[in-house]
Amino acid sequence: MSDRPFLVFVVEDNEYYNKLLVHALSLNPDLLVRSFKNGKDFLAKLSEKPDVITLDYHLPDHKGSTLLQRIQDESPESEVIIISEQEDIETAVDLLKGGAYDYLVKSKDINSRLHNCINNIKKQKDLSTQVKSLQKEVKAKYSFQSSMIGNSKPMKEVFGLIEKAIQTNITVSITGNTGTGKELVAKAIHYNSKLRDKAFVPVNMAAIPKDLVESELFGHE
Structure with missing residues (x-):
């Protein structure tokens, strides 16, 4: 206060x-x-x-x-x-x-x-x-400039893509091996975008049976 x-x-x-x-x-x-x-x-x-x-x-x-x-x-x-x-x-x-x-x-x-x-x-x-x-505090925590470290060419490309995603209103697909920081990138995009005031809802897709994925994400009649 x-x-x-x-x-x-x-x-x-x-x-x-x-x-x-x-x-x-x-x-x-x-x-x-x-x-x-x-x-x-x-x-x-x-x-x-x-x-x-x-x-x-x-x-x-x-x-x-x-x-x-x-x-x-x-x-x-x-x-x-x-x-x-x-x-x-x-x-x-x-x-x-x-x-x-x-x-x-x-x-x-x-x-x-x-x-x-x-x-x-x-x-x-x-x-x-x-x-x-x-x-x-949340925005500062998930500011990708401070939460992700790297000066290599691939990392700079990732930072550039994050910047583009932040400034647009498009659906973003993030892929990569386990432990490479996919959720960290997702949070960096969310908490630095215009949707920062909305809820960030992570979903563990591996825990959802294949037949239930669609209804779990989009609902069902």
Whole structure:
């Protein structure tokens, strides 16, 4: 996970609710909370790329839907929680379709609902960070420049073929004697290609009876 603090922007013009939300969120030591009372001041700091933005739908200088679009354009990784005094289903649906993470109505349980919402976002972002980190590790592990050693002409030809396979979307057949590194080459192609985010599924063909190979690989009716 990143050492960067989990940054939350509270954008709320109502002084009471602004202080209420900031106080409630600041009780969580994992959060760094900053508050704004208008859209202008908030937009001036949007470049800091907050993880979460709680956005009052009715601000004195900007409409909530307009700010949501600006956030989507300038800080798409930021999750937006719309907070409104009105339980307007149609507006809520439009905002969720527009990219908002959730729509909360100001009420007595706003603090607990907001905490749950932000905790879910944080878990998702932490998981996403871990996945990206693992993907980088896997790519580095199966980088053929570092995992395969050889300066001979045949090895250079193999490296050239791997480069071609990585840049295309064709079926590749790898042949060779046992122990020559066929699976290593296959992994190098997979984890360095556009399909790196997909699963790599090795199949031991020697363990599958000849009559069942087709159904095992391609299924059967």
